[in-house]
Amino acid sequence: MADSKVETISRLAQWRIDNFGPCSYKKSDPFKLGIWNWYISIERNRYLYIHIFPEPSRLSKEQPPVARFILRVSNNSGPTRKFYISPVHERVLRTSDDFVWPVDTAFLGRFVIDVEFLDLKAFPGNGGVTRSIWPSDGKLQTVADQSALRCLSRMLDEAIHADLTIITADGTLKAHKAVLSASSTLFHSLYLQNADEEDTYTIHMEDMSQESCKSLLSYLYGTINQEDFWNHRLPLLGAANKYEINDLKAACEESLLEDLNSENVLERLNDAWLYQLQNLKKGCFTFLFDFGKIYDVRDEINTFFQHADRELMQEMFQEVLTILK
Template sequence: MSDSKVETIARLAQWKIDNFGPCSFKRSDPFKLGIWNWFMSIERNRYLYIHIFPEPSRLSKEQPPVARFILRVSNSSGPTRKVYISPVHERVLRTSEDFVWPVDTAFLGRFVIDIEFLDLRTCPVNGETRSVWPSDGKLQTVAAQSTLRCLSHMLDEAIHADLTIITADGTLRAHKAVLSASSTVLHSLYLDNGDEKETSTINMEDMSQESCMALLSYLYGTIKQEDFWKHRLALLGAADKYEIGDLKDACEESLLEDLNSGNVLDRLNDAWLYQLQALKKGCFSYLFYYGKIYDVRDEMDTFFRHADRELMLEMFQEVLTISK
């Protein structure tokens, strides 16, 4: 084995030097730790100088490593074995001059250099440093994904389901605990002495079976984007009725994203009905500030015949405000 090769395991890099004279220089082969390739080099001039640095590259230039590490230098094992251990170092490493550890040792011939990385973080030009190794955040992500798979299985297979939901065109099975934890309104249904408590059923006949399933998928954390978009108006009504605030916010944000001349008046009516202030403001801006009111002139007569008087008053006030 070449004595330029650095062996790595976990966060440890080990370089075994077979032969090193009193006035020598040696550089290791590149080795990978974290997301960077690294080099070590050693030279002797009174002291043994040890350098560690990342391979020059676009990555190391744009995201230079912030390393926290310890070095150990030891000679061959045996009764005369000596070990030199550095303090814990933490610094940004860009070039071979960014870190050097002078060791006052007369080691010649065979010895070993260990570098143990306690942490490796990226140092972007702008923003905070970020560890390149798995952290609690990744563990939480894995745990959340596992939980969602379990909840999806519970819903799809009705495992230990204790609630029947009656929709406009069919029934669904669900779990009281999940619905109760998602909505104080739904939770209160099981505390009263009504039919819901006695029969373990809940009536949602104002929703189709498909849109109600989309609601359940949201509450169980397994909803697909296409199902959310397809049923978002029904989901908005349910979110308002059962006081599911985060779902209501998500629906409002989604309705605001694809505002256009073909739907702006309907969206304005929905905003008024469900008290969605951001959506209402967006509709007003679209119509009056951006001048799209002229694109919907043919629909305005029908809209005004059915619109709430207070909404019409707000529209005229908005026109006056913009025209000032």
């Protein structure tokens, strides 16, 4: 029948019924909304009863919809147009018996049923958390973050309105004072001290190679990739410590702890002492003494002791004594 079709737009489903008698039953054609196919059915027996339910399928059985919705019934048009609006309903819908709304109305002939879905979630069969199938604030934030990162990447790569020149050990780079100021209180105070100088500014980072400095800028602009971070961890750690970029310092410490082995443990221990990385130092001590890897570095330990800080050596001996107790 022509009036069994349900029109949909966005999250709204509308069923226009042309002819409905005093004792009738009618079921719509299936319509798609979200990831499910749906039906609306109506029947009259004193009240007008409206049912909403998903089409029986494997999907609706394994992941039944959790729907939050409002219904509205109105006669089609005219000066005496009336509305009946339901409360907000929220429930799991599996069959035609899961939801019914009785409407005390004498509407006959032509009228309209609107169903506005405020949210649709897939009910997890494994007992997990229900999640909306529609874009949420988190997804919107992800899109916004990606857009912002693309803009920052262009600003850095194309030196758009760059007002900062960085002189490295083997080349120069362009950047933006505002980005560096927002990333480091030390940079910010440095620029404040020179606020009366010309618009462009030059800083010297000759203790870093151009490639390492590029990685530092990529981190500050939010565009660094894992390979560059991995390859330049130690220069990045030195810069993070020097310019008080604490989140980068923490990321470098965590990364250096992840690939600790017998070949690098003494070097990492020295870095941990130099940059006051307590977690890395503790990890090195655990690796050497608790796991007995001190015997794997017997050939290197003498050279290490010749150059190690006296206080670090005292801590190492104290660690040994603690284990022997």
